[in-house]
Amino acid sequence: MPIRLQTPLPGPRSRELMALRERFVARGPFHATPVFAARAQGALIEDVDGNTLIDFASGIGVVNAGHAPPSVVKAASEQAGRILHAGFNVTPYEGYVRLAERLAAVVPCAGPRKTLLVNSGAEAVENAVKIARAATGRPRVVCFEHGFHGRTYMAMTLTAKEKPYKEGFGPFCAEVTRVPFPYCYRWPGTSDPERVAQECFAAMTAAIAPEKTAAVIIEPVLGEGGFVPAPAAFLKKLRAYCSEHGIVLVADEIQSGFGRTGTLFACEQLDVEPDLMTLAKGLAGGLPLAAVVGRAELMDAPVVGGIGGTYGGNPVACAAALAVLDLFQDGSLLKRARVIGEILTVALEAWKQRFPRIGDARGLGPMRALELVRDRASKEPDKEAASGLARWCWEHGLVVLTAGTFGNVIRLLVPLCITDEDLAEGLAVMAAGLAQR
Ligand SMILES: Cc1ncc(COP(=O)(O)O)c(C=O)c1O
Structure with missing residues (x-):
């Protein structure tokens, strides 16, 4: 199992560093999670408390070829x-x-x-x-x-x-x-x-x-x-x-x-x-x-x-x-990206059938997202459901990001080198989180 949690998240060392951050860093910069990273490889991030998380954010779409190739x-x-x-x-x-x-x-x-x-x-x-x-x-x-x-x-x-x-x-x-x-x-x-x-x-x-x-x-x-x-x-x-x-x-x-x-x-x-x-x-x-x-x-x-x-x-x-x-x-990373895109499309479409909170599942290739709504007919954005799901995910060892003008979108920016096992475990965390909304 790629996700290994030794402490509840955020762990004690992350909490200590967050206190320091609050004292000395301007409040403006936002954090999607309160977990401090220590090292990262491929699609996995190890935090300062020795926990291993799966990364579906890629540092906001930066480490597309994975962490530290x-x-x-x-x-x-x-x-x-x-x-x-x-x-x-x-x-x-x-x-x-x-x-x-x-x-x-x-x-x-x-x-x-x-x-x-x-x-x-x-x-x-x-x-x-x-x-x-x-x-x-x-x-x-x-x-x-x-x-x-x-x-x-x-x-x-x-x-x-x-x-x-x-x-x-x-x-x-x-x-x-x-x-x-x-x-x-x-x-x-x-x-x-x-x-x-x-x-x-x-x-x-x-x-x-x-x-x-x-x-x-x-x-x-x-x-x-x-x-x-x-x-x-x-x-x-x-x-x-x-x-x-x-x-x-x-x-x-x-x-x-x-x-x-x-x-x-x-x-x-x-x-x-x-x-x-x-x-x-x-x-x-x-x-x-x-x-x-x-x-x-x-x-x-x-x-x-x-x-x-x-x-x-x-x-x-x-x-x-x-x-x-x-x-x-050589095209193999792009080929893998397209396979990941197909896996994500199938998963997100299946969730759309299962969870009425999902108003739209969309994207291009592996750049995929879910738009969450209070009601499918009115399409009223459900920002709380998106932030709640993102939180549920990191608490369970998966980093995902929200997006959208109304803050009601969950976007997936998966490192394109991710293994099938890590991808499946990350999606399982998301599915469990969606079932709670
Ligand atoms: C489409 C687009 N343009 C511009 C920017 C700004 O880039 P940076 O944060 O490196 O200034 C971003 C960052 O998220 C972006 O997504």
């Missing part, structure tokens, strides 16, 4: 022994350009591609907006309801949910227009993807002044918004509209990228070629690294010295990212 650890350690920091804007180094070369080969954007490396997802989003504005000379950015793009000022402005992400932090950035997201389950009057795509596209175009618009930024599968895939038909219309009006289409694949949906990027399955992509999380297997990748002529719009930063593309993070890409290269 030996080849990634080796590449990062060897690089750390050679040079920890050089500053790409002081003395450039090979890892940065090799990673840019590798990313250019795998992103689904048209034509020649270039890359900018930065440190976090939010920073990638900020830079995508700067690049789009520099390339078009236009001010406006269009974003979507239920979207999440990070916590810096532009990224936070582009983020939809007010509480907690924007509470008390205004005023926000100017020149941002928010339009509806094609959220089939909650679309009024229909949940047919084709009709939702059509109606949503009409609502979007009515709200936009295309000649003033530099960029449209969209998560092809909403992450924090609750794992809602945009219908391919919507993305197709959006692509055509952006091309027609010279608008830069930015796909934020920070959460959906690097195998999370069963292909390296969700855009591949949804059959859309964005102009720019923002990438982070899974990119470097746990080290802080993010990227804007896209069409070379757009990426070259900012003047020399206009984008970059002290730490962006740190050599150790680049070495880790190159090793992560090696892990994806």
Whole structure:
């Protein structure tokens, strides 16, 4: 049995550290569990009290290739022994350009591609907006309801949910227009993807002044918004509209990228070629690294010295990212991701038949979620059921995360190297928790 609990959770050492955290760490950062991690491997986390938990969160979709894959650890350690920091804007180094070369080969954007490396997802989003504005000379950015793009000022402005992400932090950035997201389950009057795509596209175009618009930024599968895939038909219309009006289409694949949906990027399955992509999380297997990748002529719009930063593309993070890409290269991890996606789809659909609390079971590949409701007819969100289930899970040794604008979604971000045994035990914990709701 992979889950081994020696103490009730949180254990005494976790409690001690939490007291220290409360004394010395700002209250703002949130924890999905009160359990302090000591080490992790594959899909298992060992806490500071010697308990072993199964991880269905992957550090919020970061350790897609599993915790501490030996080849990634080796590449990062060897690089750390050679040079920890050089500053790409002081003395450039090979890892940065090799990673840019590798990313250019795998992103689904048209034509020649270039890359900018930065440190976090939010920073990638900020830079995508700067690049789009520099390339078009236009001010406006269009974003979507239920979207999440990070916590810096532009990224936070582009983020939809007010509480907690924007509470008390205004005023926000100017020149941002928010339009509806094609959220089939909650679309009024229909949940047919084709009709939702059509109606949503009409609502979007009515709200936009295309000649003033530099960029449209969209998560092809909403992450924090609750794992809602945009219908391919919507993305197709959006692509055509952006091309027609010279608008830069930015796909934020920070959460959906690097195998999370069963292909390296969700855009591949949804059959859309964005102009720019923002990438982070899974990119470097746990080290802080993010990227804007896209069409070379757009990426070259900012003047020399206009984008970059002290730490962006740190050599150790680049070495880790190159090793992560090696892990994806032969296709076996993606194949496993698709198998996990099938196992999760079957399990979640079966639960939907059994548990009336589940209003919707959805996702793309292994990026799967359950939306919990008080009543299937009214679809009233049941946030308490979601937080109660997440709590029940960690108390029983399984880490899962909630999501969604209404906080009523349980999302599964399983490390894609998880064994069948660990996956089955984690699902059994969830099923037992659902039976209690
Ligand atoms: C889609 C998406 N964009 C941007 C971000 C922000 O990334 P970071 O937390 O690295 O700034 C996130 C983080 O959850 C995300 O899911």
